[in-house]
Amino acid sequence: MASGPIVFDRAAVRRNLRRAEKLGAATFLIDRAAEDLCERLGAVLRRFERAVDLASPTDAVRRRLRGTELVSTIIAVADSASVDLPAADDDLRIVADAEALPLREESLDLVVSALALQFVNDLPGVLAQIRRALKPDGLLLAAMLGGDTLTELRQSFAAAEAECEGGVSPRVAPFADLRDIGHLLQRAGLALPVTDVDRAVVRYDNAFALMHDVRRMGATNILFERRRAPTRRATMLRMAQIYAARFADTDGRIRATFDIVWLSAWAPHESQQKPLRPGSAKASLEEAVKRGRR
Numbered sequence: 001m002a003s004g005p006i007v008f009d010r011a012a013v014r015r016n017l018r019r020a021e022k023l024g025a026a027t028f029l030i031d032r033a034a035e036d037l038c039e040r041l042g043a044v045l046r047r048f049e050r051a052v053d054l055a056s057p058t059d060a061v062r063r064r065l066r067g068t069e070l071v072s073t074i075i076a077v078a079d080s081a082s083v084d085l086p087a088a089d090d091d092l093r094i095v096a097d098a099e100a101l102p103l104r105e106e107s108l109d110l111v112v113s114a115l116a117l118q119f120v121n122d123l124p125g126v127l128a129q130i131r132r133a134l135k136p137d138g139l140l141l142a143a144m145l146g147g148d149t150l151t152e153l154r155q156s157f158a159a160a161e162a163e164c165e166g167g168v169s170p171r172v173a174p175f176a177d178l179r180d181i182g183h184l185l186q187r188a189g190l191a192l193p194v195t196d197v198d199r200a201v202v203r204y205d206n207a208f209a210l211m212h213d214v215r216r217m218g219a220t221n222i223l224f225e226r227r228r229a230p231t232r233r234a235t236m237l238r239m240a241q242i243y244a245a246r247f248a249d250t251d252g253r254i255r256a257t258f259d260i261v262w263l264s265a266w267a268p269h270e271s272q273q274k275p276l277r278p279g280s281a282k283a284s285l286e287e288a289v290k291r292g293r294r
Contacts, residue, residue, distance in 0.1 A: 014079055020217060025218070026213045026217050029115060029200065029217065029258055030056065030057065030058055032200065034056075034060035037114060037141060038068060038070070040264070042070060044139065048070060048071050048139070049071075049073065050072065050075075050107070051065075051111065052075050052103065052112070053065075053075070053076050053114075055116035057114075061113075074092070076094070077101065077103075078098075101133065103129065103133035105133065106133070108133050108134050108135060109138050110139050111130050111139070111140045112141050113143070113144070115145060118145045118146060124187060127188035130188070131188045131189045131190055134266075134267035137267060138267040139265075139267075140264060140266075141262075141263075142262070142263050142264075143260050144263070146176045146181070146197070146261035147177055148175075150257065153256065155242075160236075176261070181263050182263075185265040189268070190265035190267065191265060191269075192265060193263070195262060197259050197260065197261055198260040199260075200259075201257055203249065204256060205253060206243075207244070208240060
């Protein structure tokens with residue numbers, strides 16, 4: 001379990017996923033991430049014998065990987081309340097919370113995860129557990145929401161609450177940026193870390209249509225310090241007005257930003273490239289620049 005501050009209500013995460021399943025889950029983001037993940041994994045030019053799909057809220061990643069020759073065995077590790085955990089009767093699965101992984105040391109060749117790690121309280125701890133579970137030269141490849149995800153909704157709610165209620169309550173989860181995640185990968189002892197962002201801008205008729213999709217993603221407010229009372233109707237209406245005024249296109253439809261942050265890193269191995277020792281270069285950069293100017 002998390003050893004630091006409790007930011008996310010993990011019970012609320014599970015409730016939201018169950019509700020999303022009943023409503024008819026909106027899967028366009030995780031389907032996009034699953035397709036991208038397979039493409040990225042295919043570029044590695046290697047077959048992975050034993051892999052774990054960590055906490056992905058649908059079977060999209062496993063379904064796509066089963067149609068390739070990239071992975072021999074893939075095990076789903078997720079809470080029993082996660083949406084669509086068993087994709088098939090013969091799926092291997094472990095029921096566990098992402099913050100307390102029952103994985104043997106150096107037992108995995110690959111760990112993948114799609115749109116789940118943004119809701120763990122102790123991301124450094126989870127990365128350290130993944131590092132221990134990977135064999136030397138094992139790979140972590142994951143996608144998580146980050147960056148400016150739902151920045152328009154965050155700004156609109158803040159302005160509406162300040163105007164209608166005289167204060168602002170926490171509503172949209174804090175998201176990590178690329179530099180933070182790169183540092184966390186190194187801190188966990190992983191090698192060759194790489195991060196990048198895939199930005200999706202989705203358009204909606206209005207803010208309420210966006211919020212309905214967010215609910216169907218299981219991504220409504222799960223902050224531990226969230227306000228428990230229902231939002232006032234006047235505040236909701238004002239939020240929608242502000243959203244439309246600030247973030248609508250010429251046709252009247254609003255924009256919503258989703259940043260999918262990609263991270264990959266390897267368990268250290270002697271075969272991996274290593275940076276040169278300081279002072280070991282055999283050519284002077286200054287001399288190379290001078291020659292280039294001649």
